[in-house]
Amino acid sequence: MSFPDQASDPAPDRPHDARTPANRPVVLWDIDGTLVHETRGEGSRMQMRAIREVLGVDLERPGFGAGATERMVWGRLFENAGMPVPDDLATLEAAIDRLYVDHFLEVPRVAIPGAAEAIAAVAEAGLVNSVLTGNGRPVSRMKLESAGLDVSLFDWDAAYFGREWADRVEMAKAARARHPRAVIVGDTVNDGACAVGSGIPWIAVGTGGHPRDELEAFAPVAWFDDLVGREAELVAAIRAAV
Known part of the structure; x- marks a missing residue:
């Protein structure tokens, strides 16, 4: 297992990059609890x-x-x-x-069951995998790679990282301004708050163990108990959201 170059991340007000046109749907994945099992604290x-x-x-x-x-x-x-x-x-x-x-x-991270297949399905559908996360770019990549997930399926220049942002909702607002056809996929009320505060539609998943009624209070456009075998439904929900 090799980890990426630890170069500093670009500034939060990056312009649109050439690989992700403004009209292309971007899936902003949460990482902990959504794609990999979380280690709290x-x-x-x-x-x-x-x-x-x-x-x-x-x-x-x-x-x-x-x-x-x-x-x-x-x-x-x-x-x-x-x-x-x-x-x-x-x-x-x-x-x-x-x-x-x-x-x-x-102590490598462990992938959430179905995460690898979900990421691959999103990419195969012509949608953009990216992340909206509280970590910096190097740590985010290391988390996914240590769990055996394919980091090459993500557009890292389209991502937003909490290394530059003290407020997660403000980070989501910046992401929406840059990616008007974005969708958040996450497992916590914080993901829901980012969605509500920024106007980005979101898909809630039960993979992090958070109660469904708590997440549904933030009006997700779709709910998945888990990601196992749900690739087609997930892609359809993303397309419907954007």
């Missing part, structure tokens, strides 16, 4: 380890709900410690990416 623990490694400081971990973006966690960690957030987070971000390389080699 992992991201903030990695950020605390990076701070210890780079700055030599041990910070107390505040509580975070599911769906916190990397940028949000940085702010909360330093704020709770009464420290200013560094102007340049690049060194800390690079440390996180290094830590994740070692971590995933020892």
